[in-house]
Amino acid sequence: MADLVASSPAIARVQVRSVTALEPERTPDLPTGRTRFYVQAETLGLIRSEGVIARRIAFLVDGSSANARRPGIKKETFLIFGRVGGQVSEFQLTSSTALVPWSPANEALARKVIADMMMPDAPPAITGVTSAFNVPGAILGEGETQIFLQTEDGSPVSLSVIRRPQEQPHFSVSLGEIVDEAATVPEKDTLLWYRLACGLPDQLPALSLAELGRAEAQAAARDYAAFRAALGPCERPETPVI
Numbered sequence: 001m002a003d004l005v006a007s008s009p010a011i012a013r014v015q016v017r018s019v020t021a022l023e024p025e026r027t028p029d030l031p032t033g034r035t036r037f038y039v040q041a042e043t044l045g046l047i048r049s050e051g052v053i054a055r056r057i058a059f060l061v062d063g064s065s066a067n068a069r070r071p072g073i074k075k076e077t078f079l080i081f082g083r084v085g086g087q088v089s090e091f092q093l094t095s096s097t098a099l100v101p102w103s104p105a106n107e108a109l110a111r112k113v114i115a116d117m118m119m120p121d122a123p124p125a126i127t128g129v130t131s132a133f134n135v136p137g138a139i140l141g142e143g144e145t146q147i148f149l150q151t152e153d154g155s156p157v158s159l160s161v162i163r164r165p166q167e168q169p170h171f172s173v174s175l176g177e178i179v180d181e182a183a184t185v186p187e188k189d190t191l192l193w194y195r196l197a198c199g200l201p202d203q204l205p206a207l208s209l210a211e212l213g214r215a216e217a218q219a220a221a222r223d224y225a226a227f228r229a230a231l232g233p234c235e236r237p238e239t240p241v242i
Helices: 002-006 104-118 191-199 214-231
Strands: 010-021 034-048 056-064 077-084 091-093 099-101 126-136 143-151 157-163 170-175
Touching (some): 002 104, 010 056, 010 104, 034 077, 056 091, 077 104, 104 191, 126 191, 143 214, 170 191, 170 214, 191 214
Antiparallel strands (some): 010 034, 010 077, 034 056, 077 091, 077 099, 126 143, 157 170
C-alpha cells in the first residue's frame, strides 16, 4: 500500500452508494471485456488531503464487463487513493488498484506510511546506483558486497550483502554514512521497502561496476540480484473489486 500512499495527495474512507456502468461508446479506450463504472460514494473520513473534499463524491473505476449489471460493491466501504478533481465532489483515483477494501488493518497501514513520510529521517526516493564493490573473504564462499545508491535529496543510502559458507546471505540497508550490519531487508509495504523495491533498477548498471575486476563484478551483480529478489517485486497485484 505504500506505493499508493506515496503517489496519492488525497486518501479517504468512503461507503459506496451507487454504481452505474457506462455505455461502451463512452469508453472507447477500454479493451474488450472491461467496463468503466461511475461510482457515487459518501465520505466517512478523510485520512489525507491537500484541501477539502465533499461529503458526497463521485469517481470512475474500471472493472469486468461480466459484472456490469451487478457490480456488487454497493454499501461496501473502501479506502480510495488519488486526488480531488476540479470540484470537491469529484475524485480521481491514482490507478486501477487505488480502491482498496477498508479494514482497520488497512487504514492503520496507510496512516503509518503517511507518518513515516513526514518523519525528518524518512527514507528518500531512490534515483539510481552510483557504485558497487565486492571484497572476497579469506575462505571460499565468503565475501561482502556494498552498493551505494543515488537519492533524490542527495542523502546517503547503501546496501550490503554478506556471504558466509553454508549460510544464507545477510542483507542490510543503511540510511547514513555508517553501515548498519544489524539491519535487514525492510518489511514489505513499509516506506523504505517501497523506496527500494520501486526505485532500484532491475540490474546493476555497467557504469557502477566499471572499476571492478571481472570476478568481483560478477559477484556484485549476483549479490544485487539476490537483494532485489529478497525485496520482491514493486508491482501491485491487481485485485479487481468489481
